[in-house]
Amino acid sequence: MTTSSTPGLARFNTQAAHEAAAALHEVCASERWGSALLSRRPYATAEDLFLASDAATAELSGKDLDEAMAGHPPIGRPTPGDPTSAREQRGMAGASDALKARMLELNLAYQERFGHVFLICATGATGERMREALEDRIGNPPEREREIVRTELGKINRIRLDRLVRDA
Template identity: 35%
Template sequence: MKLSLQQFNHLAPADATSLLLTCCTSTAWATELVSHRPFTDIDNLLTHSDNAWQQAQSNEANLLEAFDGHPQIGNVDSLKEKYRDTQDSAAHEQSGANDAEDEVIAALAQGNQDYLDKFGFIFIVFATGKSAQQMLDLLLARIPNNHATELANAAAEQNKITRLRLQKLLGAA
């Protein structure tokens, strides 16, 4: 569903909140953002979104609520489906790459489970435009972090995801 910013500004508060929760499942973020309507333009909305997210981060429960809105990448079959187009777009790929891709996908599934076991929340990353190998590299680079560092990393990635979803929702992306 795409709306104009003007349409969004005129929604009932409950409807606007419900719509925002499709972009980020933090109730504190959505409620705070709705309270700042009307927005003059998409940049004004994004600035208020960033500020609302900054406030929401003061409570770990708000972050976990937002992270829970993402599916866990842990099923090998769903990972193969997600990254199937990546191998098609790589013209230089050789015939043996399919086996390597399966290995990457299996490693990504295992890494996601290891991450969840260590931190208690799923691996959050702005995935747009990233291959399975890039995702695995990011996951492996972040898994040695301590809880506080990784919570901050995941929160920053969540904000990038939310900003893109808002832009798509309002036809600005």
């Protein structure tokens, strides 16, 4: 990931607040997370932005975490017309019909158990790896799963922020 100042970071630092807020909302749907990052502008380096993101993610309440997760489509069903979710879930693109059906079944069972989508940093993961993670995590106690979700959200946010501030 980028660790020094870039034209993209400079652009983010100087954008009007409403434009920067909209860009951050594309990264993470939590209003509290976005507000925390906006309030700390300007950032000297991308790493400073990533560390602020990590801190804001760690401070999210349960309600804030729910709001963040609501911005993520289920694995195997990226939001139509959303290149970000399609890119992140690329590992499911060539999945067999059997794997897609199993993921749908597991996603529904997970949502029934935990009340939210299964969240995993899917960038670079194969469909099989995502299925294995879902099968492993569906038996977690809710408190443990919530912390895993927070960790996965932090990874996703860093990847998306890197794209936001990377040079064009």
